[in-house]
Amino acid sequence: MGIGGSIFLLALGAILAFAVNADISGLDINIVGYVLMLAGLVGLVVTIWYWNSRRRPVVVQRERPVVTDDPAYRDGQVVQEYRETTRRQPPPPPPYGA
Numbered sequence: 001m002g003i004g005g006s007i008f009l010l011a012l013g014a015i016l017a018f019a020v021n022a023d024i025s026g027l028d029i030n031i032v033g034y035v036l037m038l039a040g041l042v043g044l045v046v047t048i049w050y051w052n053s054r055r056r057p058v059v060v061q062r063e064r065p066v067v068t069d070d071p072a073y074r075d076g077q078v079v080q081e082y083r084e085t086t087r088r089q090p091p092p093p094p095p096y097g098a
Contacts, residue, residue, distance in 0.1 A: 001043035009040030
């Protein structure tokens with residue numbers, strides 16, 4: 001739903017629950033307002049939970065000796081390095097409505 005939609009539902013529900021004194025047969029506007037506020041609150045909590053549960057990719061660096069033709073010098077000695085970078089992607093979000 002998103003933060004904007006949740007705040008909109010909260011505001012609309014508050015207006016209907018606390019500021020409108022209309023009388024419609026078979027429909028209580030105050031209850032509709034409370035239901036909209038509850039839906040907005042649930043949407044806001046779920047949105048914040050979803051965005052906080054996202055993780056950034058982890059970068060792992062490993063050094064292993066390898067044999068190449070290009071020498072590297074460290075402290076006057078010839079050394080060779082191999083550097084591998086692995087990026088792990090976070091799992092995809094759950095399907096909508098699941």
